[in-house]
Amino acid sequence: MTKPTRLPVLVLLALAAWAGPACTDLGPVEPKRVLTSNVTDWRDEVIYQLMVDRFANGDINNDYRVEPGHLGRYQGGDYQGVIDKLDYLEELGVTALWISPVVRNVEEDAGFASYHGYWTQDFLSVNPHFGDLAALRRLVDAAHARGMKVILDIVTNHVGQLFYYDVNGNGQPDENVYGGGDDAPTGGTHSPVWHLTEYDPEYDPRGIQSYTSLGEGGPAPVRWIYLPELNRVPPLPAQFQNLDWYHKRGRVTTWDSMEQTVYGDFPGGLKDLATERDDVTDALIEVFKYWITAADFDGFRIDTLKHVEHAFWQRFCPAMRRHALDHGKDKFFMFGEAFDGRDDLIGSFTFDGEVDSAFYFSQKFQVYDGVFKYGGATRAIEDLWTARQTNYADQPHENGIGVPPQQVLVNFMDNHDVPRFLWPGQTVAALHSALFLLLTQDGIPCIYYGTEQQFAGGNDPTNREPLWWSGYDTRNPTFQHLRALIDLRKQYAPLRRGDLVVRWSTDHVADEQDAGIFAFERTYDGETVLVVVNSRDAAAETSTSTLGGSDMLTSFAPGTVLVDKFTDDPNDRITVDAEGRVRIAVPARGGKVLVVE
Numbered sequence: 001m002t003k004p005t006r007l008p009v010l011v012l013l014a015l016a017a018w019a020g021p022a023c024t025d026l027g028p029v030e031p032k033r034v035l036t037s038n039v040t041d042w043r044d045e046v047i048y049q050l051m052v053d054r055f056a057n058g059d060i061n062n063d064y065r066v067e068p069g070h071l072g073r074y075q076g077g078d079y080q081g082v083i084d085k086l087d088y089l090e091e092l093g094v095t096a097l098w099i100s101p102v103v104r105n106v107e108e109d110a111g112f113a114s115y116h117g118y119w120t121q122d123f124l125s126v127n128p129h130f131g132d133l134a135a136l137r138r139l140v141d142a143a144h145a146r147g148m149k150v151i152l153d154i155v156t157n158h159v160g161q162l163f164y165y166d167v168n169g170n171g172q173p174d175e176n177v178y179g180g181g182d183d184a185p186t187g188g189t190h191s192p193v194w195h196l197t198e199y200d201p202e203y204d205p206r207g208i209q210s211y212t213s214l215g216e217g218g219p220a221p222v223r224w225i226y227l228p229e230l231n232r233v234p235p236l237p238a239q240f241q242n243l244d245w246y247h248k249r250g251r252v253t254t255w256d257s258m259e260q261t262v263y264g265d266f267p268g269g270l271k272d273l274a275t276e277r278d279d280v281t282d283a284l285i286e287v288f289k290y291w292i293t294a295a296d297f298d299g300f301r302i303d304t305l306k307h308v309e310h311a312f313w314q315r316f317c318p319a320m321r322r323h324a325l326d327h328g329k330d331k332f333f334m335f336g337e338a339f340d341g342r343d344d345l346i347g348s349f350t351f352d353g354e355v356d357s358a359f360y361f362s363q364k365f366q367v368y369d370g371v372f373k374y375g376g377a378t379r380a381i382e383d384l385w386t387a388r389q390t391n392y393a394d395q396p397h398e399n400g401i402g403v404p405p406q407q408v409l410v411n412f413m414d415n416h417d418v419p420r421f422l423w424p425g426q427t428v429a430a431l432h433s434a435l436f437l438l439l440t441q442d443g444i445p446c447i448y449y450g451t452e453q454q455f456a457g458g459n460d461p462t463n464r465e466p467l468w469w470s471g472y473d474t475r476n477p478t479f480q481h482l483r484a485l486i487d488l489r490k491q492y493a494p495l496r497r498g499d500l501v502v503r504w505s506t507d508h509v510a511d512e513q514d515a516g517i518f519a520f521e522r523t524y525d526g527e528t529v530l531v532v533v534n535s536r537d538a539a540a541e542t543s544t545s546t547l548g549g550s551d552m553l554t555s556f557a558p559g560t561v562l563v564d565k566f567t568d569d570p571n572d573r574i575t576v577d578a579e580g581r582v583r584i585a586v587p588a589r590g591g592k593v594l595v596v597e
Contacts, residue, residue, distance in 0.1 A: 054449070080139075320332060
């Protein structure tokens, strides 16, 4: 049971003073900083996703509510910790850091803490667990000094669990069981006995309705929560306390419904903003303009992309690009998370001035899971990449990064929302073969922190391990494997910017000669490399790019000698035959990057 939600007059006055005047004036703005342009071509970058709370603890002075080892709670990482470990990241070779949301959050909800940063309470204040604004700026400046870019994770879809639906009208948030097992409640869609939590009731297209054992009574009152000890108080700036700015329809119960996906509260009671309103859009634009200017970020990773209507992104993204340019920063990069396996849905957000790129979730599910984790046929890779030509925009956005979305999809195999690649019980060899593709295919590779340390956590929160558990080991085989791949990517421009043509894929997954083989050429500025990977998981077996006597056709001239730069074996030389074909043998879970000798 919570305290009464009526706010004392002095508190209301204090909140109003903090937030500044109404409309979209967001109050005092930090002194203007000179922004920097740090990117030549985003295809050259290797992104490293880190959760600030889990990366490194550099300042014990902000270690409050820390519970070591309880992964649903704060662990103590902060901005100073990231600064302290930039040498580690530089040694790995990553060039861009994607950091957790920086805004102040509700402290905790339902026994879990807001260490991840997605429970916004104050859009314009820094989460004090991580440091202050000065510490955040020091982090960005220190990264820029090393040539690293910094991408900020942002949320526009919702705020934290800050109000409840007073369904029974008693002025306090309750959890109730209704029904006696005979009839469903009048006008509802519930089973005869149903459980209702007023923090997070199930979706109702009419808006959440009042209800008691006597039946419904119209729209339920919505009440702000006031628990200052948990920072669970009405949102800031004060404009966000306008309840008309929220859909108030309750929690999404089926992702198959686009209505619920766009208008429902995100599960966990995260209150859905009415982003179709111009005033809400204007306020969010001002909020995130502020963050570009306040800390000189180079891009945004945008959370819950598919939960917001396209019209919002068609206003928001151009406004961010224009603001960055007006303040001296070009090629400001925005990529979004549409957590879905539908390739066409993900790609739909890359048209009409929307995001520059998207998390390639369809590839994660179909390729990194389907092929490399569970042994599917490599033909699935070619089929998905072919679909990209129609599902994603083929032209750069105005004032954007200068590269079409098709060419800069963010490739990943795991992140904070899905189990790690090594879970459950996958081999390090399988991980290495997947990483080989990740660092050689077109687009921008994104590495989830801890992958280089062979972390193997399952679902949230076990996939959010503190990196210090590893001792920041730079000698383990996966760290070394990743560093070698990143070095190779930096050495050969076609591996970063090159056009891509698939040269071999197969439907075979058993004992066939070419089972597991996938090959493609990448060409840039007159230079071509041939990449071949074997996804087959069979000890001491080798697959070959040939079947029934037909070898792989390439674009290389007859007589060209190719050498493998991944293993750098001087004896591994392949001569292109008179028809431009080659036969390449690749060991199980192996890979080759072949260049002209």
